[in-house]
Amino acid sequence: MSFLEYAPAPESRSVVDIAPSYGLFIDGAFVPASSSGGVFKTVNPASEEVLAEVASAGAEDVDLAVAAARRAFGPWSALPGAERAKYLFRIARIIQERSRELAVLESLDNGKPIRESRDVDVPLVAAHFFYYAGWADKLKYAGFGPDPRPLGVAAQVIPWNFPLLMLAWKVAPALAAGNTVVLKPAETTPLSALFFADICQQAELPPGVVNIITGAGETGRALVEHPGVDKVAFTGSTEVGRQIARSVAGTRKRLTLELGGKAANIVFDDAPIDQAVEGIVNGIFFNQGHVCCAGSRLLVQESAYDEVLTALKRRMATLRVGDPLDKNTDVGAINSAAQLARIRELSEVGATEGAERWSPPCELPAQGFWFAPTIFTGVTQAHRIAREEIFGPVLSVLTFRTPDEAIEKANNTPYGLSAGIWSDKGSLILAMADKLRAGVVWANTFNKFDPTSPFGGYKESGYGREGGRHGLEAYLA
Amino acid sequence: MSGSAFNLRSFLHGLPGVDKVGVEARAAALGTRSVKTTAKAAAIDLAIRMVDLTTLEGADTPGKVRALSAKALRPDPADPTCPSVAALCVYPAMVPVAAEVLAGSGVHLASVATAFPSGQAPLEVKLADTRDAVAGGADEIDMVISRGAFLSGRYDFVYDEIVAVKEACGSAHLKVILETGELGTYDNVRRASWLAMLAGADFIKTSTGKVPVAATLPVTLVMLEAVRDFRAQTGRQVGVKPAGGIRTTKDAIKYLVLINETVGDDWLDPDWFRFGASSLLNDLLMQRTKLTTGHYAGPDYFTLD
Numbered sequence: 001m002s003f004l005e006y007a008p009a010p011e012s013r014s015v016v017d018i019a020p021s022y023g024l025f026i027d028g029a030f031v032p033a034s035s036s037g038g039v040f041k042t043v044n045p046a047s048e049e050v051l052a053e054v055a056s057a058g059a060e061d062v063d064l065a066v067a068a069a070r071r072a073f074g075p076w077s078a079l080p081g082a083e084r085a086k087y088l089f090r091i092a093r094i095i096q097e098r099s100r101e102l103a104v105l106e107s108l109d110n111g112k113p114i115r116e117s118r119d120v121d122v123p124l125v126a127a128h129f130f131y132y133a134g135w136a137d138k139l140k141y142a143g144f145g146p147d148p149r150p151l152g153v154a155a156q157v158i159p160w161n162f163p164l165l166m167l168a169w170k171v172a173p174a175l176a177a178g179n180t181v182v183l184k185p186a187e188t189t190p191l192s193a194l195f196f197a198d199i200c201q202q203a204e205l206p207p208g209v210v211n212i213i214t215g216a217g218e219t220g221r222a223l224v225e226h227p228g229v230d231k232v233a234f235t236g237s238t239e240v241g242r243q244i245a246r247s248v249a250g251t252r253k254r255l256t257l258e259l260g261g262k263a264a265n266i267v268f269d270d271a272p273i274d275q276a277v278e279g280i281v282n283g284i285f286f287n288q289g290h291v292c293c294a295g296s297r298l299l300v301q302e303s304a305y306d307e308v309l310t311a312l313k314r315r316m317a318t319l320r321v322g323d324p325l326d327k328n329t330d331v332g333a334i335n336s337a338a339q340l341a342r343i344r345e346l347s348e349v350g351a352t353e354g355a356e357r358w359s360p361p362c363e364l365p366a367q368g369f370w371f372a373p374t375i376f377t378g379v380t381q382a383h384r385i386a387r388e389e390i391f392g393p394v395l396s397v398l399t400f401r402t403p404d405e406a407i408e409k410a411n412n413t414p415y416g417l418s419a420g421i422w423s424d425k426g427s428l429i430l431a432m433a434d435k436l437r438a439g440v441v442w443a444n445t446f447n448k449f450d451p452t453s454p455f456g457g458y459k460e461s462g463y464g465r466e467g468g469r470h471g472l473e474a475y476l477a
Numbered sequence: 478m479s480g481s482a483f484n485l486r487s488f489l490h491g492l493p494g495v496d497k498v499g500v501e502a503r504a505a506a507l508g509t510r511s512v513k514t515t516a517k518a519a520a521i522d523l524a525i526r527m528v529d530l531t532t533l534e535g536a537d538t539p540g541k542v543r544a545l546s547a548k549a550l551r552p553d554p555a556d557p558t559c560p561s562v563a564a565l566c567v568y569p570a571m572v573p574v575a576a577e578v579l580a581g582s583g584v585h586l587a588s589v590a591t592a593f594p595s596g597q598a599p600l601e602v603k604l605a606d607t608r609d610a611v612a613g614g615a616d617e618i619d620m621v622i623s624r625g626a627f628l629s630g631r632y633d634f635v636y637d638e639i640v641a642v643k644e645a646c647g648s649a650h651l652k653v654i655l656e657t658g659e660l661g662t663y664d665n666v667r668r669a670s671w672l673a674m675l676a677g678a679d680f681i682k683t684s685t686g687k688v689p690v691a692a693t694l695p696v697t698l699v700m701l702e703a704v705r706d707f708r709a710q711t712g713r714q715v716g717v718k719p720a721g722g723i724r725t726t727k728d729a730i731k732y733l734v735l736i737n738e739t740v741g742d743d744w745l746d747p748d749w750f751r752f753g754a755s756s757l758l759n760d761l762l763m764q765r766t767k768l769t770t771g772h773y774a775g776p777d778y779f780t781l782d
Contacts, residue, residue: 009511275499
């Protein structure tokens with residue numbers, strides 16, 4: 001056998017023990033859904049195998065969860081910050097101890113490569129809890145007044161692309177600030193949140209401080225519209241974000257939204273080309289492109305176009321698509337049949353509208369939901385694939401001539417979550433970053449996250465910030 | 478500044494820059510590849526075939542060199558299926574001794590030359606050093622560049638020196654040691670790689686092994702990108718040799734992964750990639766025995782030299 005084809009190197013599934021069915025985590029215990037609820041199945045998108053049956057919370061269950069969070073709020077918010085910090089530190093350490101189990105679980109339920117869940121997701125989850133644990137006793141000094149108060153019960157609805165990481169982004173600052181939480185994970189990826197519930201038990205977190213209710217859109221709607229909720233935090237599509245904004249308008253509820261994006265990744269002709277190509281690949285193919293801040297629009301300076309495209313195609317040919325649990329997989333499975341259909345539809349539109357489609361030769365597994373890494377060249381601002389969020393491994397390539405044109409094109413989108421700049425010239429990077437209307441601007445890197453760094457959008461990418469000192473503001477009054 | 482010096486400078490400074498954080502992250506990511514079972518067995522045999530088994534000590538004697546030559550031919554006396562290494566690498570004074578053992582075996586004989594390791598000698602001395610080694614039977618010459626001249630921007634001086642040594646080599650292959658640990662930046666590594674290739678190097682090599690920082694994955698990655706781009710522009714393929722500090726099978730496999738995923742299988746061959754190493758060989762042999770027999774043999778089952 002040639003060395004070129006690495007032998008299969010699968011991570012063992014035996015480190016994670018998935019129960020056949022899961023209830024709702026309310027008031028510190030797992031309970032079955034009430035008669036108003038039901039059950040649904042969650043599948044492994046790489047094989048379509050059913051992983052577990054999960055309870056779907058109905059209106060009564062939402063009531064119970066919000067009531068539990070309300071009861072827990074008084075004592076939890078009255079704890080000295082240093083005491084709350086102890087729980088958060090404990091949770092962070094348990095996450096580290098169970099990191100292998102959580103990584104395998106996340107890859108099974110989401111379809112992302114184990115390399116990413118092991119090296120990116122789970123370490124960042126632990127880092128978020130460690131970071132906000134440190135803030136819990138320093139809230140007075142965070143710049144939000146001498147005696148900032150928690151808001152109360154936070155309703156949190158998170159997406160399926162980074163199930164456990166989005167949970168951490170929401171739960172850690174909420175608890176540090178003294179709020180209690182009712183969290184609804186996405187319908188297609190409920191398992192890591194349920195394992196997190198187990199971690200809360202293991203950490204002996206007081207009952208009701210964290211409640212996890214599973215279900216689909218209706219459950220989420222019941223939760224954010226519940227009158228007992230003081231704060232709504234949502235990460236997901238712009239369309240659902242709009243509905244939530246409408247439903248909380250005129251109520252006392254505070255709202256933060258982290259929505260879609262169509263980020264421009266801008267490559268100048270003086271860029272470090274090999275690293276820029278890595279950044280382009282990481283920008284759009286990381287997590288199968290299921291990233292709200294993905295660099296889905298590549299803007300290349302025309303004078304470097306041929307060089308960049310040649311290098312990009314060469315690099316894409318080495319991407320390893322396949323079994324998410326194989327340690328050498330770079331691109332895993334698309335999270336659901338519905339998402340795959342959406343990616344396929346928009347890709348068809350791209351081809352119909354005249355853009356040129358290219359994928360490296362790659363063999364996709366017969367079972368499961370798969371989409372080959374794809375680029376479209378000859379894309380213009382008028383194409384739908386340059387305007388709409390595809391949320392998949394599909395890159396639209398556009399060109400520009402001058403820095404001004406790059407800024408115009410980059411900002412010419414209803415979104416404004418992130419952007420990337422590649423150049424060896426520091427002054428150019430700073431001048432560009434000033435003018436880009438995006439919440440995060442990466443320079444000579446892409447898709448880098450850190451708990452100390454605030455994250456959030458301009459325009460239709462939402463409002464409010466998560467992460468860093470800024471992330472506390474959404475949970476304090 | 479002469480016209481050619483100006484052209485050389487503008488060319489080298491016009492090469493795309495290297496982002497330090499990015500190249501180190503990429504090398505580290507490739508370092509996490511998991512190479513197991515059949516792929517590992519193939520990798521170990523390939524790595525053995527790529528070793529330039531090296532002894533470069535003041536204490537080298539004919540006896541020591543003869544012993545190492547025998548090891549180069551048959552690294553694992555207990556297993557005839559174990560391949561020979563690519564070459565033996567010694568000081569010029571030891572070349573005739575090694576040549577006697579290796580003659581006709583297919584194992585190459587490399588000699589460091591040009592006032593190795595510092596390169597701080599007049600050109601005439603360097604050329605005489607080179608001619609001596611070739612006359613003694615070396616078919617590969619590992620030269621060092623004048624880092625002082627390179628760092629002070631005298632690219633034409635370094636270029637001319639490489640051209641002169643290449644001429645003195647005759648038909649022997651020329652490996653040009655950049656001593657990347659003294660170049661300070663990845664930009665310099667890329668420039669020095671191109672400079673050496675433009676001047677006629679058959680191989681570019683990272684290090685002498687005589688300064689604190691020797692071969693690293695990111696440095697080798699930059700050099701691999703350089704040989705890839707050079708071939709794309711000129712049609713000529715140049716080899717790469719990381720040397721110094723590569724001691725374990727795990728390390729060696731990381732380098733093979735780097736080749737595999739950046740320049741492809743054209744370089745996965747002893748003609749185009751070498752490991753300059755001494756202790757690496759025994760670790761490769763130990764892992765090879767482990768894969769074939771299922772258990773580890775103690776260090777005493779492998780020859781010292």
